[in-house]
Amino acid sequence: MIKQLNTIPERLIFSEKAWGDKHPQLGQMLVSYAKMEMERESYDKAHPLLKEALDIQKHNEQSDEELKATQKLIDECEDRIQRASI
Amino acid sequence: MSNTNWQQIETILDQALDLPKGQRQKFIETECKGKPELKGEVTQLLESIFDSEGWLENLEDYKRDMYDELADGIKLLSSDKSPIGTKVGSYRIEKKIGEGGMGSVYLAKHSSSDIEHNVAIKIIRSEKATSENIRRFKHEQKILAGLHHPGIARMYDAGTTGDGYPYLIMEYVNGISITDYCNQSDCTLEQKLNLFIDVLQALRHAHENLVIHRDLKPSNILVDESGNIKILDFGISKLLVDDEDSSLTKTGARLLTPRYAAPEQILQENITTATDLYSLGIVFYQLISGQYPYNFNELSRYEIEQAILKQETCKPSIKVTDPKIQKQLQGDLDAIALKAIRKESIHRYRMANEFLEDLKNFHKGLPVTAREDSFRYRSQKFLRRHKQGITVTAGFLLLLIGLSSFYTWRIAEERDQAQQQAQRAEIQAERAKQVSDFMINIFQSNNPENTPGEDIPVSTVIDAGIERLNEQELSPVNRATILGVIAQIQIKLSDIESAQQLSSQAFNLVMDSVDNHNLGTLDVPTIYGQIAYQTGDFSEAVQAFQIGDSLFKANDLTNTYEYRALKYNLVNLYTEQKKYEEALRVLDILNPETWGDDKESIIEKSDFYNYKAIALKNLGKQREALLIYKKALEYRLEAYGPNNPEVGTIYNNISSLYISLDQYEKALAYAEQAYIIRKKTLGPNHNLTATPVWSLSVINRNLNNYEEALKYAEEAGAILKETLGSDHWRYAITIRGQAEVLIKMNEFLKAKMKADEAIEIINTHYPSNHAFKAHFNATYTNIYKGLEDLDKAAEYYSRAIDFFRKGMG
Numbered sequence: 001m002i003k004q005l006n007t008i009p010e011r012l013i014f015s016e017k018a019w020g021d022k023h024p025q026l027g028q029m030l031v032s033y034a035k036m037e038m039e040r041e042s043y044d045k046a047h048p049l050l051k052e053a054l055d056i057q058k059h060n061e062q063s064d065e066e067l068k069a070t071q072k073l074i075d076e077c078e079d080r081i082q083r084a085s086i
Numbered sequence: 087m088s089n090t091n092w093q094q095i096e097t098i099l100d101q102a103l104d105l106p107k108g109q110r111q112k113f114i115e116t117e118c119k120g121k122p123e124l125k126g127e128v129t130q131l132l133e134s135i136f137d138s139e140g141w142l143e144n145l146e147d148y149k150r151d152m153y154d155e156l157a158d159g160i161k162l163l164s165s166d167k168s169p170i171g172t173k174v175g176s177y178r179i180e181k182k183i184g185e186g187g188m189g190s191v192y193l194a195k196h197s198s199s200d201i202e203h204n205v206a207i208k209i210i211r212s213e214k215a216t217s218e219n220i221r222r223f224k225h226e227q228k229i230l231a232g233l234h235h236p237g238i239a240r241m242y243d244a245g246t247t248g249d250g251y252p253y254l255i256m257e258y259v260n261g262i263s264i265t266d267y268c269n270q271s272d273c274t275l276e277q278k279l280n281l282f283i284d285v286l287q288a289l290r291h292a293h294e295n296l297v298i299h300r301d302l303k304p305s306n307i308l309v310d311e312s313g314n315i316k317i318l319d320f321g322i323s324k325l326l327v328d329d330e331d332s333s334l335t336k337t338g339a340r341l342l343t344p345r346y347a348a349p350e351q352i353l354q355e356n357i358t359t360a361t362d363l364y365s366l367g368i369v370f371y372q373l374i375s376g377q378y379p380y381n382f383n384e385l386s387r388y389e390i391e392q393a394i395l396k397q398e399t400c401k402p403s404i405k406v407t408d409p410k411i412q413k414q415l416q417g418d419l420d421a422i423a424l425k426a427i428r429k430e431s432i433h434r435y436r437m438a439n440e441f442l443e444d445l446k447n448f449h450k451g452l453p454v455t456a457r458e459d460s461f462r463y464r465s466q467k468f469l470r471r472h473k474q475g476i477t478v479t480a481g482f483l484l485l486l487i488g489l490s491s492f493y494t495w496r497i498a499e500e501r502d503q504a505q506q507q508a509q510r511a512e513i514q515a516e517r518a519k520q521v522s523d524f525m526i527n528i529f530q531s532n533n534p535e536n537t538p539g540e541d542i543p544v545s546t547v548i549d550a551g552i553e554r555l556n557e558q559e560l561s562p563v564n565r566a567t568i569l570g571v572i573a574q575i576q577i578k579l580s581d582i583e584s585a586q587q588l589s590s591q592a593f594n595l596v597m598d599s600v601d602n603h604n605l606g607t608l609d610v611p612t613i614y615g616q617i618a619y620q621t622g623d624f625s626e627a628v629q630a631f632q633i634g635d636s637l638f639k640a641n642d643l644t645n646t647y648e649y650r651a652l653k654y655n656l657v658n659l660y661t662e663q664k665k666y667e668e669a670l671r672v673l674d675i676l677n678p679e680t681w682g683d684d685k686e687s688i689i690e691k692s693d694f695y696n697y698k699a700i701a702l703k704n705l706g707k708q709r710e711a712l713l714i715y716k717k718a719l720e721y722r723l724e725a726y727g728p729n730n731p732e733v734g735t736i737y738n739n740i741s742s743l744y745i746s747l748d749q750y751e752k753a754l755a756y757a758e759q760a761y762i763i764r765k766k767t768l769g770p771n772h773n774l775t776a777t778p779v780w781s782l783s784v785i786n787r788n789l790n791n792y793e794e795a796l797k798y799a800e801e802a803g804a805i806l807k808e809t810l811g812s813d814h815w816r817y818a819i820t821i822r823g824q825a826e827v828l829i830k831m832n833e834f835l836k837a838k839m840k841a842d843e844a845i846e847i848i849n850t851h852y853p854s855n856h857a858f859k860a861h862f863n864a865t866y867t868n869i870y871k872g873l874e875d876l877d878k879a880a881e882y883y884s885r886a887i888d889f890f891r892k893g894m895g
Contacts, residue, residue, distance in 0.1 A: 029883070033883035033884075036876060037880070039876075
């Protein structure tokens, strides 16, 4: 009789995740970076970062609260860009 | 790990990291083809690179480390002084528990008072333990270590002490000899027979794995408090057999316990399975009669040997004074005992199976082979079984057909009915027996090259077996099973190439027919798949497992351990390939809640839930994974109790899961439990103890307990620096961890110093574009934000994000 294999490295649970290029940590980092750029009033730099972050959050079915917060930042950026262009 | 190995690992790892994520696994498989250990090391390091917030190590690593450490301690012992009180690894040698011609046995207890784990350390101090014997023994130790049977005490490790004596680390069995147990517990004859059947089953397992004990005696067959038997010291006497012939060989036999030695051992003839069965026969005789078969009192060793060779012994029933027991022994049991200790091995039981069958038949009231196969004897058996029914019909039938033909007919009819009812099971059992018998029979091979008394290497036995297999006319199904069994032994001997060849032949034979398979043949696709998996041929392995799956279903054998073993292998493979959905689909077919409540089933359930939790976690289903992990924990606690490494691993993993869910309060409780167990089992300064310490730092950092977080990061760092060295990446990560805590404490300059210290370690050992630096980008981002250098911060943000998109994502 074959003894079952017991070789699954448990550390695999911390390995490269199965999220592909939609890693939640990437979403978080994009939001942080965007916030820093917003503080520096670089709204045009922050805007694409936030859009990408929102995509990732939606893909990962993150909470409505998180999605709303990111959307709010996007709105703010768009508003500032809009006003700057007038 | 040797330097060469490390350089090899580093080269492959660096090249893999330069490739896009999707191509890495395939690259590693190609580079490490046929080198499973190298592949494991590279994969392990690759996984670890992306893991800086929690470290997990699997249980196998943990156990290996524990016994390695213990072995390192034993190697330092010398014969000059008593080892009692010496600390070896996490164990302390407590006392001597045995002393004999071959050396001493010590009990070593785990140094923590809360952990109840003991091992027996046998140090063999004998001139017969020559370097050649030790070399041969070490080779075969791989097989001994692979003997997994509840009735066989495990061997964990073996080696030589500082002054060159062999030592063995074995499972400690707290029990008494089988004969003392039966006397003290006042066992009935039935209880004695049941215990003896357990012994025979364990011995059969060893013989099937080509291991002969050579020194069976009551003191090597213990019974523990729960009434379970354990055979000790398998194969150890081999260490004490001389390589040379001439007069020296005599001493080889003299070292054996003469009271239980078979005539062929005294005559220095070939040792076979029948030799072990002779020794067990003497034990059996003693058990049932309470007396040793010969009267050796006041005899010299020479006279004892002569008695074993020449003296005939009486039936065990004659030695008994109690008339009730005497009656029970008369007939079958007398015959069984005498057959077991026949002087000519050819007339003895040659296989444990035959001995077992006779005892089982005795239980059922069926004829035993030990008795003369006479018509009279068989008729008596029949009459006893059918006492009531026969009295009415007998007279009538006697007139018609005569006693002889009647009995013959009824016996045949009875057998036919039984066969009809369980024809398939019987055919399969018979096949399994044939296979087992063949394996054991290759011991009996009269290889002309074997001189009397010569020790035959396992590889020679296997070669002889294959040769004999080719000469025999066997059904394809049986041939396949035998090839599969031999392939498994070759895997144990690390002869993967031969194992691959044989298992491939076996697999082709199995695929020739869909039905008429038994569990032996159905193991073949699993064995073949395992070998393909080990050599990196994943697609071949998947195909083998899938074919195996279909065959199990076609033969209606899915509710078996073997079927689940096939499934676990498939899960393991999918997990390695990161095909978690497929892994989960395979697991969902199994229903662990129907597997029973014995310890083995409980362990199996805990493994099942562990696999499932890993798959779920990797699919991003952390919450579901958490529930499943808790089930695994529940079963592990039930199987092992709270203070056990198996349980510690699960605590650690649950803690890490809570970390990833940002539930730090809960993570804290589990990490603390893991830390307690690790500290107790491995000691506070072991590199594996650093794992939960590091988790405690991460948790406390996220709970804003910065002082605590810093303390734990420093503690983990100190352990790792001491155990793995100051240039190890794990040590570097704890330094980065300290930087992270200092950032939270708004100590940005101090944080930068720590981050610089850590990155220097990484820079020295890894290429400039190495993935290790990913997390450092994020750390520097926060440092420069704190230092209000936003341009620098933006630069590091871009690098970190770029890394996530290209490397980790």
